[in-house]
Amino acid sequence: MTYRYLIAGMLGLVLYVLTSVHAQAQSEAATSEPATTEKSSQTESSNQDVSLDAVLSAVKADLEKSKARLKARESEFTERRDTAKNRMNKAIAKMQALEAEGRRLEGNFESNRVELDDKARLLKEKLGALKELFGVFQQNASDLIGSFNGSPTSIQYPARDEWLEGFANRMKNASEVSSVDDIMGLWFEMQREITSSGDIVPLRAPVVTTDGKSRERDFVRVGTFSLITATPKPGYLYWSAAGQEVVELPRQPVGSYPADIDAYLSEGKGLNTLSVDPTGGTLMSLLIQKPTLTERVNQGGLVGYIILILGSIALLLAVYKFLEISSITSRVHAQQSDLNNLRPNNVLGQLLITYHENRHVDSETLEMRLHETVEKARLYVNRFTVFLKIIAAVSPLLGLLGTVVGMINTFQAITLYGTGDPQTMAGGISQALITTVLGLIVAVPAVLMHALVSGRGKGVMNILHQHTAAILGDQMQAQELVSSRAEPPQGSGPVPKSAPA
Template sequence: MKMSLIKPAIIASVLAVTSSSVMAEEARTLDQLLEFVKQGQATEAKENRAREARFRSDKRRQARLLEEAKDMREREERRSARLEKTFEKNELIVADKGRQLKERLGTLTELFGHLTSTAGDLRSSFANSLISAQYPGRDQFLDQLIAKMAGAEQLPSIEEIERLWFEIQREMTESGKVVSFTTEVAKLGGEKETRTVVRVGTFNVISDEGRYLQYIAENDTLAELARQPSGAYLGWASDLAEATDGKVPFGADPTGPTGGSFLAALINSPTISERWHQGGNVGYAITAVGVLAFVLAIWRLIVLAGMSTKVNAQLQSGKANDDNPLGRVLMVHEQNPTMDTETLELKLSEAVMKEVPKIELGLNLLKIIAAVAPLMGLLGTVTGMIITFQAITIFGAGDPKAMAGGISGALVTTVLGLLVAIPTVLLHTFTNGQAKKIIHVLDEQSTGIIAEHTEAQLGK
């Protein structure tokens, strides 16, 4: 019984693999199952015969394609052989024609070589010449001439050779002229305006507003320099733009037509304000201390000048006034006319000592500022050098300009410190001299009062 159950299960699994249509049905009896097996075998045989037919058809087609590929290869090999023979013949013809061309050119070959070299040099000169801004399109003619002579298929005409000579002469002539012409100028914002510009030979070109321009060879345009030179150069440029004749001073740059290294150095040189900002926080602190010293010195000079005037007036007066130091010292004697000499001397010395701090007010602070300002400058320099060497450690010392710029910025604080210390020392010296004069008058008058009082006491 078990074997009879296993055999139908095996047969059913075979039917499930060989025929999907038979799998869709379910056998109810053993006869139906046997019929299903028979149908599956028939279907599988039919499919196998169909596959064999396709395989034979594909084999015949592949054989046909192989024969066609062989025929094509033979044709291409024959064609390649014909082309090789033609190429060899053409090489002989080209060599013969080249030999004929060289014989016919004769000494003209050297001439055309010089023309090609001259046109190439002139093309590179025109690329950056300010004269090209006034006469655009000259480089196109040179490009065509160079391409024509390099191709060795056409010879330059007499008109083209004369045109080359004319361009050389025009470049030389225009380089010595100061002319004005109208062209488009690109502003800093990118917009273009038609303006009248003045060209100074091949050195510089300025706008009618007195602004320096640069020539951009890529698109044959003039553009304002983003940063203009400082000092008198802009004033000279404005005078030249407004001049109609005569001689006008102008800062021409002889080192290049597109700005030049000298003009670039002037432009890149920082102004006084920019150098001051390079000092950073230490520079700002030194400046604040310097302003304090200057204000304090001026204030003390004004006070001492007024005090000196009042003291001089007191010297001419016979009565002591309490609005000046000398008057307050003299009042001590007027208030104590019968006092003994020793006590009066102590009283006068006390009065003078009370006036000295008022007279010397702020002088010690000026002295301290004069001593501290260079130290603050040195502090800023040291910190700046530390930052510079840290940057060198990270990025290397491949750019000497960057390293020199960092060191230059670090030394700004030292300059600021000296600029504060030197005037402060002078102001302190002058102010201290004024104060010493007043104190000397007080000491002189108090000593005179003691002498007179002593004589009066001895006379009694």
């Protein structure tokens, strides 16, 4: 069929070429001059015969070439087909062989599974009570792994965890009977941990510092409770169970703990006092989170700072007034011991000077002058004292204000983040409590200082009132005496000057 189509195509091409050439010749003949029509027709007819022969020869040559190419391609195709067929036959044979092998292996697998189940059932029957024993071993090994991970003795014995994990897996699967050496090894690890809990061992190992870098340091393991070091400064370290590494505390606990460590490490052998954490780091982590005094004050916020400023002002005023009134009191006592030498540098001297300047006036005028002097002295003695009273009254109110602000912040945190994380509410609660405490801390001493200063001032004023009352009493008594001497006796007339003696 392929040859037929090809030959038909070639014949069609030849006919098309011949038709084109013939049409072109007719067109050229129609446009030529009449005089040369006959001669040109003969010439063109001969040329046309020559051209058709050449075209036919070329077509035959191309046809032969095409046949040769087609035959070569056909032979190549046949060869490839045979090769592919052979490969396919081999693949089919291999597939059939693999399927047969798969069926055989599947049969072996099924028989092996049945045999394995029988063996497992037989092993279970043979183990009997030993399986419970293996379960106890596995449980103890698992518990020891968790305990050893959190123990600082892992610094010295890092390979025991791997051995315990392998032992626990063998006991869990019950694939083999544990040997006496395995059981003795489990007992040995337990006994070694118990013994190590009472040892105090100096060690040198990498320590992760607060800047995140690992540095070699010397430290001392105190049983299984604490790790202490003297470099670069005395303090505690802790064993990180998660990272299996020694880590420096973010900060040391406040108090005498670093000093105790320094004394313990410097005294050497013997009985010494040292604080340890029996919980394995829980108490220490809580202790270092305890805020310092500065952090407590900062938790109060702006209201807390205002309360502290008022407290500082109250303290300065109280000290100033105490010193001032003490000076006034000492000068008043000095004046009392020397009433003949009046000095104007004290309130009692000013009072007595006022009396001497107005002793010839009537009692009412003298009383007014003396009361004026006493009132000036009272204002001088009690100046600034009212501020202590105001601060004592305002400080608790500011503390209450801080409490309200802190609770508002707490409720806002609850609204934004919910109640799942207590840390989000800690800031507002701390502010609420600290401001109340600061307000009371300032108010109570302010009340006491106000009472002390007022009491000292009242003592001075009592002295002035006593002297004022004494002066007025003496003045009134003197005036009454003068009046009684100036009046004549009742029932007797005036004695004439010329009366006989």
